[in-house]
Amino acid sequence: KGLKGREHQRAPQIPSQFSPGERFAMKEALKGAIRIPTVSFSPENLNVTALAEFGEYLRTVFPTVFKTSFIQHEVIGEYSHLFTVRGSDPSLQPYMLMAHSDVVPTPEEGWEVPPFSGLERDGFIHGQGTLDNKNSLMAILQALELLLNRNYIPRRSFFIALGHDEEVSGHNGAQKISALLQTRGVKLAFIVDEGNFILDGFVSYLKKPFAMIAVSEKGLINLRLQVNMTPGHSSAPPKETSIGVLAAAVSRLEQTPMPNMFVSGPTKMTLQELAHEFPFPANIILSNLWLFGPLVSRFMERSYITNTLVRTTMALTMFNAGVKVNVIPPVAQAIINMRIHPAQTVQEVLDLVKNIVADSRVQFHVLNAFDPLPVSPSDHQALGYQLLRQTIQSIFPEVSTVVPGICIGNTDSRHYANLTTGIYRFNPLYLRPQSFRSIHGINEKISVQAYETQVKFIFEFIQNADADQEPAPHRHEL
Ligand SMILES: CCCCCCCC/C=C\CCCCCCCC(=O)N[C@@H](Cc1ccccc1)C(=O)O
Ligand SMILES: [Zn+2]
Numbered sequence: 001k002g003l004k005g006r007e008h009q010r011a012p013q014i015p016s017q018f019s020p021g022e023r024f025a026m027k028e029a030l031k032g033a034i035r036i037p038t039v040s041f042s043p044e045n046l047n048v049t050a051l052a053e054f055g056e057y058l059r060t061v062f063p064t065v066f067k068t069s070f071i072q073h074e075v076i077g078e079y080s081h082l083f084t085v086r087g088s089d090p091s092l093q094p095y096m097l098m099a100h101s102d103v104v105p106t107p108e109e110g111w112e113v114p115p116f117s118g119l120e121r122d123g124f125i126h127g128q129g130t131l132d133n134k135n136s137l138m139a140i141l142q143a144l145e146l147l148l149n150r151n152y153i154p155r156r157s158f159f160i161a162l163g164h165d166e167e168v169s170g171h172n173g174a175q176k177i178s179a180l181l182q183t184r185g186v187k188l189a190f191i192v193d194e195g196n197f198i199l200d201g202f203v204s205y206l207k208k209p210f211a212m213i214a215v216s217e218k219g220l221i222n223l224r225l226q227v228n229m230t231p232g233h234s235s236a237p238p239k240e241t242s243i244g245v246l247a248a249a250v251s252r253l254e255q256t257p258m259p260n261m262f263v264s265g266p267t268k269m270t271l272q273e274l275a276h277e278f279p280f281p282a283n284i285i286l287s288n289l290w291l292f293g294p295l296v297s298r299f300m301e302r303s304y305i306t307n308t309l310v311r312t313t314m315a316l317t318m319f320n321a322g323v324k325v326n327v328i329p330p331v332a333q334a335i336i337n338m339r340i341h342p343a344q345t346v347q348e349v350l351d352l353v354k355n356i357v358a359d360s361r362v363q364f365h366v367l368n369a370f371d372p373l374p375v376s377p378s379d380h381q382a383l384g385y386q387l388l389r390q391t392i393q394s395i396f397p398e399v400s401t402v403v404p405g406i407c408i409g410n411t412d413s414r415h416y417a418n419l420t421t422g423i424y425r426f427n428p429l430y431l432r433p434q435s436f437r438s439i440h441g442i443n444e445k446i447s448v449q450a451y452e453t454q455v456k457f458i459f460e461f462i463q464n465a466d467a468d469q470e471p472a473p474h475r476h477e478l
């Protein structure tokens with residue numbers, strides 16, 4: 001299955017076996033990366049000292065990448081990095097590997113070890129960025145460094161794009177790299193970015209892990225709701241205050257979920273392709289969604305994680321009001337973070353929200369918004385998807401099922417939709433519910449073995465991407 005069996009024509013030439021010295025160096029390199037606190041607080045407030053240090057650090061741990069003649073390195077937007085790796089065969093369309101160097105702010109409290117210590121304990125490297133997303137950044141460069149040290153020369157050209165502000169929009173990193181590549185006339189065969197994982201323990205009844213490659217990602221609206229009222233003495237209050245009106249509005253929103261879009265979205269495809277992994281009778285039910293669609297869509301709503309796959313979600317993330325204990329509050333504001341299901345648009349969701357609130361005293365202000373990303377192909381001709389599938393089967397032979405799905409968060413890859421129709425969001429790592437909660441939470445960690453496997457995965461993936469493909473219509477100059 002996939003790419004008409006062509007993967008068998010060109011297995012990786014260089015085996016993904018690393019010496020004890022290389023294995024030690026790769027984990028130490030990741031620890032060093034975790035120790036640099038590259039925190040993004042807001043688009044205007046990044047730890048630029050740490051970002052600059054991080055750029056210098058990359059040069060010290062990956063010297064071969066930086067000195068190889070067929071690799072061009074450019075710094076974009078001051079702290080993002082673009083590597084152009086020129087392959088020997090310009091008839092093959094280039095692809096791109098992505099990751100980001102910034103991390104979200106985290107409290108110091110609650111961690112088993114300090115978040116920027118990069119400590120190794122019980123076989124795990126601990127710290128902010130070990131899963132999101134310094135692991136990918138370091139693994140990409142590490143795999144390339146190891147390939148170059150084995151005199152590897154790629155056939156297919158590729159780019160490595162490492163953003164520095166993904167956690168706060170990607171406007172100065174990914175967006176600028178994308179604009180630069182567009183001016184150079186680059187068109188990409190596909191992109192691989194962070195996103196979904198090999199999921200283990202997320203779906204009841206499903207005992208075996210499965211790999212979910214995200215072929216789309218949800219859209220986003222950050223919406224501010226505001227109520228203004230005349231202030232006055234609290235001893236003679238009006239019947240309603242700005243706080244009460246706003247609280248009632250957001251409560252109505254929380255009590256009225258957005259419609260279940262299961263029948264119209266890519267999740268139907270996910271479950272159809274997963275059906276055979278379920279025990280009877282779930283396998284029959286999932287194989288006949290034309291009949292059981294409504295039943296399954298209701299079942300998906302029951303867990304807060306699977307619920308994210310079937311509808312636009314709303315999270316009330318900020319609420320501010322009041323100036324003094326004895327003053328009627330003049331303004332109340334709330335921010336709602338919405339993740340738009342691929343079958344809806346920003347405008348449709350805004351119309352629904354206004355209808356649910358149905359109170360003319362509540363003003364709406366869209367802080368930022370974008371529609372869901374188009375669904376990338378996952379058929380047998382989809383090069384990026386099939387290369388991922390092939391490499392998953394080689395590196396994780398115990399994972400029998402690879403399915404397309406949606407990414408519930410947003411990634412920098414959305415800034416590259418102008419360069420390719422094939423955007424795949426996948427981390428070659430196992431994810432269990434507990435580690436899912438550590439992403440943007442506390443106690444983020446990666447096992448040394450999982451990180452080594454991630455390096456191995458990319459080491460093989462880069463070689464698999466050199467395989468012969470359909471003749472390209474024209475030459476691709478970088
Ligand atoms: C039947 C299948 C069950 C599947 C369960 C799904 C489990 C979810 C698995 C992985 C999800 C990982 C989420 C990936 C997150 C993407 C990165 C991220 O956090 N982005 C931020 C950054 C951002 C983006 C845009 C604007 C502001 C910030 C985000 O989305 O908030
Ligand atoms: Zn991330």
Ligand SMILES: [Zn+2]
Binds near residue numbers: 104132167
């Ligand atoms: Zn993140």
